[in-house]
Amino acid sequence: xxxxxxxxxxxxxxxxxxxxxSAGLIFLVAVGLNLVFGVLRIIxxxxxxxxxxxxxxxxxxxxxxxxxxLPDWASIxxxxxxxxxxxxxxxxxxxxxxxRRIYAQEEVVQLLVxxxxxxxxEDVQKLLWGVQPIHHDTAMRWLGTIDVPFGADxxxxxNYQLFVLPGIAIVTLVGLAWFLRRTLTGRVIVxxxxxxxxATAMGIDAAKVFLLTFTFGAMLAALGGALSSPxxxxxxxxxxxxxxxxxxxxxxxxxxxxxxxALTSLMMGLGRSIAVYFEPELEVVVPYIIMVLVxxxxxxxxxGVIETRRV
Amino acid sequence: xxxxxxxxxxxxxxxxxxxxxxxIDLGVMxxxxxxxxxxxxAGKTTFINMSTGYLRPNAGxxxxxxxRITGLxxxxxxxxxxxxxxxxxxxxxxxTVEQNxxxxxxxxxxxxxxxxxxxxxxxxDEARDLLDRFGLSAIAHARADALNEGARKLADIAMAVxxxxxxxxxDEPTSGxxxxxxxxxxxxxxxxxxxxxxxAVFVEHDMDVVERFAxxxxxxxxGRIAALGPPQQVLSDPAVQRDVIxxxxxx
Amino acid sequence: xxxxEPFLALLLAAAMITAAVTAPWLRFVLTIALAKGIAVIxxxxxxxxxxxxxxxALYIAFGAYTVAFLAPRYGxxxxxxxxxxxxxxxxxxxxxxxxxxxxxxxxxxxxxxMSMVFYSLLEKLYHYTKGSDGIRVEIMPxxxxxxxxxxxxxxxxxxxxxxxxxxxxxxxxxxxxPMGEALAGIKTRETxxxxxGVPARGVLLAAYVMSAMLGGIGGAIIxxxxxxxxPLLSYWTSSxxxxxxxxxxxxxxxxxxxxxxxAYELVRxxxxxxxxxxxxxxxxxxxxxxxxxxxxxxWGMAAxxxxxxxx
Numbered sequence: 028x029x030x031x032x033x034x035x036x037x038x039x040x041x042x043x044x045x046x047x048x049s050a051g052l053i054f055l056v057a058v059g060l061n062l063v064f065g066v067l068r069i070i071x072x073x074x075x076x077x078x079x080x081x082x083x084x085x086x087x088x089x090x091x092x093x094x095x096x097l098p099d100w101a102s103i104x105x106x107x108x109x110x111x112x113x114x115x116x117x118x119x120x121x122x123x124x125x126x127r128r129i130y131a132q133e134e135v136v137q138l139l140v141x142x143x144x145x146x147x148x149e150d151v152q153k154l155l156w157g158v159q160p161i162h163h164d165t166a167m168r169w170l171g172t173i174d175v176p177f178g179a180d181x182x183x184x185x186n187y188q189l190f191v192l193p194g195i196a197i198v199t200l201v202g203l204a205w206f207l208r209r210t211l212t213g214r215v216i217v218x219x220x221x222x223x224x225x226a227t228a229m230g231i232d233a234a235k236v237f238l239l240t241f242t243f244g245a246m247l248a249a250l251g252g253a254l255s256s257p258x259x260x261x262x263x264x265x266x267x268x269x270x271x272x273x274x275x276x277x278x279x280x281x282x283x284x285x286x287x288x289a290l291t292s293l294m295m296g297l298g299r300s301i302a303v304y305f306e307p308e309l310e311v312v313v314p315y316i317i318m319v320l321v322x323x324x325x326x327x328x329x330x331g332v333i334e335t336r337r338v
Numbered sequence: 339x340x341x342x343x344x345x346x347x348x349x350x351x352x353x354x355x356x357x358x359x360x361x362i363d364l365g366v367m368x369x370x371x372x373x374x375x376x377x378x379x380a381g382k383t384t385f386i387n388m389s390t391g392y393l394r395p396n397a398g399x400x401x402x403x404x405x406r407i408t409g410l411x412x413x414x415x416x417x418x419x420x421x422x423x424x425x426x427x428x429x430x431x432x433x434t435v436e437q438n439x440x441x442x443x444x445x446x447x448x449x450x451x452x453x454x455x456x457x458x459x460x461x462x463d464e465a466r467d468l469l470d471r472f473g474l475s476a477i478a479h480a481r482a483d484a485l486n487e488g489a490r491k492l493a494d495i496a497m498a499v500x501x502x503x504x505x506x507x508x509d510e511p512t513s514g515x516x517x518x519x520x521x522x523x524x525x526x527x528x529x530x531x532x533x534x535x536x537x538a539v540f541v542e543h544d545m546d547v548v549e550r551f552a553x554x555x556x557x558x559x560x561g562r563i564a565a566l567g568p569p570q571q572v573l574s575d576p577a578v579q580r581d582v583i584x585x586x587x588x589x
Numbered sequence: 590x591x592x593x594e595p596f597l598a599l600l601l602a603a604a605m606i607t608a609a610v611t612a613p614w615l616r617f618v619l620t621i622a623l624a625k626g627i628a629v630i631x632x633x634x635x636x637x638x639x640x641x642x643x644x645x646a647l648y649i650a651f652g653a654y655t656v657a658f659l660a661p662r663y664g665x666x667x668x669x670x671x672x673x674x675x676x677x678x679x680x681x682x683x684x685x686x687x688x689x690x691x692x693x694x695x696x697x698x699x700x701x702x703m704s705m706v707f708y709s710l711l712e713k714l715y716h717y718t719k720g721s722d723g724i725r726v727e728i729m730p731x732x733x734x735x736x737x738x739x740x741x742x743x744x745x746x747x748x749x750x751x752x753x754x755x756x757x758x759x760x761x762x763x764x765x766x767p768m769g770e771a772l773a774g775i776k777t778r779e780t781x782x783x784x785x786g787v788p789a790r791g792v793l794l795a796a797y798v799m800s801a802m803l804g805g806i807g808g809a810i811i812x813x814x815x816x817x818x819x820p821l822l823s824y825w826t827s828s829x830x831x832x833x834x835x836x837x838x839x840x841x842x843x844x845x846x847x848x849x850x851x852a853y854e855l856v857r858x859x860x861x862x863x864x865x866x867x868x869x870x871x872x873x874x875x876x877x878x879x880x881x882x883x884x885x886x887x888w889g890m891a892a893x894x895x896x897x898x899x900x
Contacts, residue, residue, distance in 0.1 A: 070694060072829070128881060129881075132880075134641065135636060135832065136836065136880055136884075138641060138697075138832070139829075139832060139833060139836050140877065140881075142829045142873075142876070143833075143876035143877045144877075145829075145873070146869045146870065146872055146873030146876070147869070147870045147873035147874060147877075149870075150866065150867045150868075150873075151870065153866060154866060154867065267824075267825070267826060271701065271825050275698065275702060277694075278694065278698040282694065307713075311705065311708075311709035311713075312706050312709050312710075315702035315703075315705055315706050318699075318702050319687075319699070319702060322699065323687075326691060328695075
């Protein structure tokens with residue numbers, strides 16, 4: 028064991044740091060999906076497309092503004108603003124034009140409508156940004172790297188991935204929990220989540236809550252994408268990859284659970300990056316193995332509540 | 339005690355702090371119609387749920403024909419000959435009434451053969467016959483979710499009867515049935531059950547129905563049996579009249 | 590409508606054969622459509638129980654790779670079809686024992702997880718599977734007869750058509766039996782089944798195994814027709830495509846999947862030829878139009894037309 032650490036300690040350290048930063052990204056996307064599901068009861072397959080479009084938009088806007096003299100420090104706020112913009116534009120369009128028509132439909136139909144949207148957005152994305160990799164990492168480069176002490180050694184790691192990504196994820200987690208539990212709007216959203224009929228009967232404007240929640244969820248997906256854009260080149264297919272991972276997070280966490288999504292994202296982020304460094308064949312499989320194991324023990328998900336039926 | 343069909347002994351069950359069963363002892367005699375009355379929340383449905391395997395008591399046991407059934411699954415208990423109907427009818431909403439009943443008839447002999455419609459087409463005739471006896475023939479081809487409450491209730495009971503049980507537990511069979519039709523419905527039901535020699539336990543709020551059809555009445559109160567005996571005797575008991583019937587009449 | 594279904598099936602078959610005779614490339618497309626139609630009957634079974642599998646491409650891929658792996662050794666189409674069906678059935682039994690404990694979104698996502706695990710195995714175990722390059726399948730003898738390419742393709746088309754009829758007939762019988770009605774009962778009142786002495790999970794498991802076998806058969810035919818298998822067969826978007834076809838065709842009768850599959854493949858080919866970069870977008874748009882304006886799918890449309898005639 029000690030010997031193994033001697034040989035692989037640094038690699039493990041790197042895996043942990045990588046896992047932490049990717050957990051931050053996974054959380055942002057998955058919590059958006061989970062929130063939308065909790066309120067609208069729709070699994071949005073196109074959530075991954077919003078992630079991809081958020082990433083591409085942020086990179087394009089960044090490249091455009093950098094070429095016009097945007098100072099490097101401003102690239103991080105630019106990422107966040109781009110995401111907000113994407114969510115604010117696409118969210119209401121999708122909710123009003125599409126989802127609104129299908130709230131009363133069967134689950135499979137709802138799932139397919141968002142699947143159709145996913146297919147459309149995948150091609151929109153290819154038409155707008157092509158299939159060549161796009162990369163814009165000013166934000167990450169500007170923040171530089173840090174030597175993270177690990178045992179007797181140091182691991183060089185980017186400040187962006189170490190602080191910005193997990194930081195924003197934590198701020199989102201805390202902010203979201205505060206918002207849902209302490210503000211009036213938040214409580215209204217929770218009320219709609221737990222009992223839609225009762226909430227509507229109490230005079231809550233469900234249509235408004237749905238619009239708000241979906242737009243916010245879209246912003247979170249786009250934010251995940253935007254923040255990921257400096258760390259890797261953007262290629263077609265990132266949306267499809269992201270959405271399946273988010274599905275796994277949501278099912279593992281329990282439906283509508285925020286803290287569950289955070290914990291699950293952490294498990295999957297770490298699990299995946301450890302696999303990348305030690306058993307790369309397993310990388311894609313790890314999240315599903317985690318999901319299957321969790322559901323074996325807790326069929327309703329980590330934080331899910333069992334719904335019992337009265338007879 | 340050869341004529342005891344179902345025997346409950348010392349049943350206890352609590353949800354949180356509420357004692358839904360607080361020492362229930364009750365023997366159901368072969369061939370009788372036993373009515374259960376009592377205020378809401380007294381634990382009447384809980385007794386049915388425990389007797390059919392949906393809930394497991396914290397303590398005590400239930401025996402059926404001398405052997406213990408506490409701890410068995412609903413499925414295993416049905417196989418032994420105990421069927422039930424529900425306070426809220428549990429129908430297959432997208433099936434027609436006839437399909438609902440036919441499925442219940444077919445499930446008696448196991449449903450595993452996809453060739454049943456070819457090899458044993460008789461199950462559909464039996465379902466139609468049952469529909470006829472319950473007066474449901476006119477709506478045989480209506481979807482279950484399109485029925486009114488009374489018809490849903492009847493179909494629900496018909497499904498339980500289709501299982502050919504020896505003991506039938508019914509949870510408020512007449513609630514939701516229009517007052518004008520109530521006696522007729524119960525009359526029909528009683529005839530079907532007597533023809534098939536089915537022992538019946540039914541939770542009932544209508545004292546006229548109880549008086550007319552029950553051989554014995556058990557009065558539930560806060561998870562206990564407050565009184566047990568023939569209807570005339572129990573229903574004229576001042577305490578019962580004050581605590582149960584008074585409430586029922588005003589409910 | 591049920592009564593004239595066999596007649597419509599014959600009509601559809603005649604149309605398909607005419608098309609296949611007139612244009613050889615249509616023969617290829619329609620063989621694939623028949624194969625997918627067979628697999629989609631499996632999706633239909635699960636939809637009857639109110640469950641959506643977002644991972645049934647797993648069984649298609651399993652059937653296809655069974656053919657690819659075993660063709661060099663047991664190179665006979667009939668033997669391989671049998672092996673694919675039995676193998677997929679066994680796999681379905683193992684996975685089904687696990688996933689039939691879950692409902693709704695958990696059921697859908699666990700199926701998705703299984704198919705994604707299979708996908709990554711196919712992609713990563715390069716030594717055996719040649720990774721994303723895939724495996725070529727040579728023309729194989731059929732029932733001991735060695736054939737030239739054209740005869741071979743005709744035979745596979747004929748086998749697909751024959752199987753579509755036989756399997757469609759059997760499934761129709763099954764769905765109208767108490768076993769099939771109990772399956773539909775899972776959707777609306779699963780607890781009641783238990784109170785009738787019917788093991789609901791067993792009913793669902795039986796349907797699940799059948800659906801896996803249908804997927805395996807469909808996959809085997811796809812491999813024999815396209816003669817090239819890749820891990821993409823198991824990707825989640827392929828599973829989405831199956832659900833897409835099920836809804837496109839309409840969940841009414843067993844003819845729906847074939848109507849849906851033929852329409853899907855034709856639209857896809859046409860869109861890919863006319864708008865190479867936007868075929869997904871066109872398919873997505875078609876799906877949206879069908880869901881929003883033709884609920885009940887093609888089968889539903891046909892039923893309405895027939896009703897109009899009858900009156």
